[in-house]
Amino acid sequence: MLLLARGSGREIVMVSVSVSVEGLLGLTWPLWDRLVRRAEELAFDTVYLSDHFTMPFPPDLESLELIVALTHAVEHTNHVRLGPLVSPLSFRHPVVLTRQAMALDELSRGRMVLGLGAGHVEREYEIFGFDLGDVDTRFARLREGLEVATRLLRNDSPVAFSGRFYTLREAILLPRSPTAASLPILIGGNGPNRTLPLVAQYADAWNAVGVTPDRFRQLHERLNVLLTQRGRPESAVRRSVLFPAFVANTATELEQRFSWLRRKIPDWREWSLEEFTTMVESPEGFSGFVGTSQQLVDHIAAYIDAGAQEIVFQWFGMDDVDALEMIAAEVSPTVTAGT
Secondary structure: OEEEEEOOOOEEEEEEEEEEEOOOOOOOHHHHHHHHHHHHHOOOOEEEEOOOOOOOOOOOOOOOOHHHHHHHHHHOOOOOEEEEOOEEOOOOOHHHHHHHHHHHHHHOOOOEOEEEEOOOOHHHHHHHOOOOOOHHHHHHHHHHHHHHHHHHHHOOOOEEEEOOOOEEEEEOOOOOOOOHHHOOEEEEOOOOOOHHHHHHHHOOEEEEEOOOHHHHHHHHHHHHHHHHHHOOOHHHOEEEEEEOEEEOOOHHHHHHHHHHHHHHOHHHOOOOHHHHHHHHHOOOOOOOEEEOHHHHHHHHHHHHHOOOOEEEEEEOOOOOHHHHHHHHHHOOOOEEEOO
């Protein structure tokens, strides 16, 4: 957990620190096992896993099947929460995915988060023959999928639904998990006119991706308005932000942070540290952070001040446990703003 002290310590806000592994970037079973076990040992709140077949551009790299990977993690951890960030309903059927999430939530004794999204990596759809559709189609399908998942999770009796993409006829998932009604649905995305209305209607958690603290504040306030219009309290939806953090106190450490990307992406092998830093921090790149642990503390504090309740580090270094340990030791314990 993070402690944020505002002013001279008058207000203490508890904020979760989590990690989201970009599994399409060469993740293997030994690497996943090591990452998830160490993240639990270091008291990260949640380990998320992206849900993709392959990279958005060549070369194709190793990636793990989401549900199998989460099942492995459930069986080899005891405390850390787990879930997709996010699973696209453009290639996963909401009935099957909801059934799997319910089972994993019961096996993990209530540690699952069901992250859902519309899908966006066009190359994997072209390669494997899935129909991504245009933006209108993606969000229409996502809305229906959220309706299906919500009805199946929140009702102990059979439910019906008739839509363009999905149909339920007196459907119920058995056995009923004792934690199904409280399994949180997370929606990821930054769109104020498409995504946030879905968050306000269906979600228990919202994740913003690669936005500045100022933009996060704007979206946070927009979500509050939408929740009020829905008759839901602002506290009904937990707020998180996802960004990559390449934290290093020396040039040698920074080179280590970038080493995995150098090895996996041929076009980046000759880049200088300055070129990497520009790419990571640029909105056209990763919209992320590069700097020292103290600078990361200040960076996080700005998001917390803007309303973030969970900080999620987008993890590209599949073998970089050292960086997890640095964040746990030097960043997670305390963030102090305005003192």
